[in-house]
Amino acid sequence: MRGKRSNGACGDYVDVKLTSPGQGVIEAIQPRQTLLYRSDTFKKKIIAANVSQIIFVVAAVPSFSEELLNRCLVAAENQHIKAIIVLNKTDLAEPSQQAVKTLLLYESIGYPVIKICALQNVSALTPYLTNQLSVLAGQSGMGKSTLLNALAPEAQRATADISVALNSGCHTTTHSRLYHLDADSAIIDSPGMQVFGLNHIDDASLASGFIEFHPYIGSCKFHNCRHVNEPGCALIQATKDGEINTRRLAFYQKLAQQNNQERRN
Ligand SMILES: Nc1nc2c(ncn2[C@@H]2O[C@H](COP(=O)(O)OP(=O)(O)OP(=O)(O)O)[C@@H](O)[C@H]2O)c(=O)[nH]1
Numbered sequence: 449m450r451g452k453r454s455n456g457a458c459g460d461y462v463d464v465k466l467t468s469p470g471q472g473v474i475e476a477i478q479p480r481q482t483l484l485y486r487s488d489t490f491k492k493k494i495i496a497a498n499v500s501q502i503i504f505v506v507a508a509v510p511s512f513s514e515e516l517l518n519r520c521l522v523a524a525e526n527q528h529i530k531a532i533i534v535l536n537k538t539d540l541a542e543p544s545q546q547a548v549k550t551l552l553l554y555e556s557i558g559y560p561v562i563k564i565c566a567l568q569n570v571s572a573l574t575p576y577l578t579n580q581l582s583v584l585a586g587q588s589g590m591g592k593s594t595l596l597n598a599l600a601p602e603a604q605r606a607t608a609d610i611s612v613a614l615n616s617g618c619h620t621t622t623h624s625r626l627y628h629l630d631a632d633s634a635i636i637d638s639p640g641m642q643v644f645g646l647n648h649i650d651d652a653s654l655a656s657g658f659i660e661f662h663p664y665i666g667s668c669k670f671h672n673c674r675h676v677n678e679p680g681c682a683l684i685q686a687t688k689d690g691e692i693n694t695r696r697l698a699f700y701q702k703l704a705q706q707n708n709q710e711r712r713n
C-alpha cells in the first residue's frame with residue numbers, strides 16, 4: 449500500500465502497479481463479495497475478505513466457548529457465508545465426548561460438524577474445501593494452523609503448545625495468510641480470537657443470524673418483538689413446543705442484551 453495505513457485484508461483482490469521487477473504498489477482494492485469482521489468495543493477487526501465459507505475450529509482441550517461459536521455463526525449468516533464446524537483433536541477421546549454432545553445441536557439445525565485429528569488425518573474435511581475460499585477461525589490453541597499445515601504442508605505455519613494452566617492457546621498466529629490448495633480452492637489461517645463483537649449487527653439481523661429461527665420470524669404478535677418476554681412471541685412459543693432449542697434462544701437473548709448494553713455505553 450502507498451503510505452502507512454493499509455485498508456487491505458487477507459482475501460482481497462487488488463490492482464497492483466509494478467514499480468520495479470518483483471515490486472509493486474496497491475493502487476486499489478476491488479469491491480468485496482463478502483467481508484467477515486467483528487466489531488469489538490472500540491474497533492472493527494477484519495477477519496477476511498471474499499471468503500465463501502468459514503470453518504469454525506473447536507476442540508475439547510483447551511475448552512471452547514459455545515457463545516463464541518454462536519457469535520461467529522451470526523456473523524457468517526449476516527454476510528451469507530457458509531459455516532461449518534470442525535471438532536479437532538478427536539484423539540483426545542474422552543474429553544471429546546462432551547464436545548460431540550454439545551455440537552449435536554448445531555448438526556441438528558443444519559451445520560456440518562466434521563470430526564478430525566489434525567495431527568493424523570484431515571481427509572474428512574477435504575471434500576468441503578473444493579471450489580471455496582475458506583477461512584479457519586476460532587479460539588487460540590484449537591489447532592487451526594496445525595490443520596492448515598496438514599492441508600498445505602508447504603505452508604509450515606508455526607504452531608505451539610497450549611497453556612494447561614490457563615486452559616487456552618498461546619496466540620501463536622499473529623497474521624492471517626491465504627494458501628492456495630488448487631486452482632479454485634484456497635484457505636486462510638487466522639489468529640485465534642477471544643471475543644467476537646457483533647455491534648455492527650442490529651437486533652433483526654441478529655435474530656436472522658440464527659438459521660432455525662427463520663420460519664418464525666415475522667409471526668410474533670408485536671412487529672418490534674425483542675423475543676425476550678413479550679406476549680405472543682413466536683420464537684418463545686416455538687421453543688416451548690420444542691421446535692427451537694432453549695440453548696439457542698438463550699444465546700440469542702444474551703447477545704441481544706449485550707449488544708443493546710454496548711450501544712447505550
Ligand atoms: N492432541 C492433539 N493436539 C493437536 C491436534 N491439532 C493440534 N494440536 C495441538 O494443539 C496445539 C495448538 O495448535 P495450533 O495449531 O498452534 O493452534 P491454533 O488454533 O493455530 O492457535 P493460534 O494460532 O494461537 O490461534 C499444538 O500443540 C498442536 O500440536 C490434534 O488433532 N490432536
Ligand SMILES: [Mg+2]
Nearest residue numbers: 592593620621
Ligand atoms: Mg495458529
Ligand SMILES: [Zn+2]
Nearest residue numbers: 668673675681
Ligand atoms: Zn418474538
